[in-house]
Amino acid sequence: MVLLLALKMLVPGKPSADRLTKSAHSRPRKKIGFLDKHKDYVVLAKSYRKKEEILQKLREKAAIRNPDEFYFKIIRTKTVDGVHRPESEANKYNQEELMLMKTQDIGYVLQKAQSERKKTEKLTATLHSVDNQPSNPHVYFAEDRQVAKEIELHYPRSEFSPASNDIPADIKSLLDCK
Numbered sequence: 001m002v003l004l005l006a007l008k009m010l011v012p013g014k015p016s017a018d019r020l021t022k023s024a025h026s027r028p029r030k031k032i033g034f035l036d037k038h039k040d041y042v043v044l045a046k047s048y049r050k051k052e053e054i055l056q057k058l059r060e061k062a063a064i065r066n067p068d069e070f071y072f073k074i075i076r077t078k079t080v081d082g083v084h085r086p087e088s089e090a091n092k093y094n095q096e097e098l099m100l101m102k103t104q105d106i107g108y109v110l111q112k113a114q115s116e117r118k119k120t121e122k123l124t125a126t127l128h129s130v131d132n133q134p135s136n137p138h139v140y141f142a143e144d145r146q147v148a149k150e151i152e153l154h155y156p157r158s159e160f161s162p163a164s165n166d167i168p169a170d171i172k173s174l175l176d177c178k
Contacts, residue, residue, distance in 0.1 A: 036044075077084045093101070142148035 073086070076087050078087065079085070140151045142151055
């Protein structure tokens with residue numbers, strides 16, 4: 001009989017009902033459910049506190065809200081199945097207004113294109129050596145025709161090009177007299 005009792009103690013028995021927990025065996029207690037441990041309580045307490053803080057902030061917002069506050073979306077939205085939906089803005093403008101807006105848009109684009117064109121013209125006017133021409137060519141002054149001819153012979157045509165076409169007629173007549 002002693003031997004039987006010794007063998008009985010070696011065989012593990014059924015665990016105590018109040019020791020079964022979520023963490024341990026995940027077998028529910030038959031009548032009273034799981035036995036929560038401290039770590040389960042901590043998780044639940046944190047989530048509860050978080051929800052309470054959110055509710056408290058919402059209560060504060062509602063308390064400081066101006067009851068006379070008005071904004072146009074109050075009028076322009078409808079609640080459909082508990083969800084706020086804005087009114088359809090498909091036919092917001094009539095045909096005349098749409099045409100006016102299109103012409104204004106075209107006018108704006110043309111104005112911008114013109115201003116950009118003017119900017120580019122201004123920039124190209126300020127550029128130096130456009131078309132590989134020097135921006136400020138040297139001007140040689142001669143006392144008489146003979147010195148002028150020497151200067152012309154000394155410098156090739158590409159470097160020196162007298163602009164005789166630009167000289168006014170009365171000055172040309174003075175040059176011919178000499």
